[in-house]
Amino acid sequence: MSYCCGASRIGLIGTLRQQSILVHHVPLLYCPVCHEVEVHPAIKEEFELVIEYAQEDHVKEATLREEISPDMIAEWKEYCVSFQEDDDVESILREQIDHSLDLLRVSKVLSDTEWGDELKVRLKILTERLKKVEQQKESSKK
Template identity: 70%
Template sequence: MSYCCGASMIGFIGSFRKQSIMVHKVPLLYCPVCHDVQVHPAVKEEFELVVEYAREDRVREVTLRDTITPEMIDEWKEYGISFQDSEDIEPILREQIDHSLDLLRVSKVLNDKEWGEELKNRLRVLTDQLKKLDKQKEESK
């Protein structure tokens, strides 16, 4: 599982730029709190090879995978990461909040105040994002 800001990151498929080369259809990890984005560990080596070949061929844009199957997404989910495979982020935010609450309980049992504060901050940010999303849904009705 990939962690950032005290809890897990969200997986999704997107585009990622490295060494002035834009790579599309890349499984990525995203932190909803600090907005850090990383290439998913399951495809990191493949991603690096594609970037290297593109640089050698002087290509500015490439696609990592022509097709992404549900089996691939299931495999990437095995890393224990929430994976956003639709436009609706609300279930992911709720899952992240639940996960953070579980970890907050663990931090209290371990008496780890620093981790607990990181988790509380993460919960504040996730809750604010959920409120904004709810507000947007209300306004669009």
């Protein structure tokens, strides 16, 4: 599993800009707390090659994979707790909150107050993001 600032990262397929080149269909790992994004390690070398070829060809946009198979997604899912395949951010945030609550229980059992405090900050951030998503959902229904 991949962690960033103590939170588990979310896997997703997205678009990433690197060196003024926009690359589509890239497996990414995203931290819901600090918003750090990185290319999935299983595909990093291929991504770097696409960037290199695009620079040589003076191309501003490229696609990493024309087709992404369910087997590829299954492999990528093994590296992260959550994998977002659609626009359902709400369920991913709820899953992240549940995971953080489980870790908070562990920190209390271990009497690790520093870790517990870090988890509380993450939970606050995740909860605020969830509230925003819920508000957006409600306002779009009206």
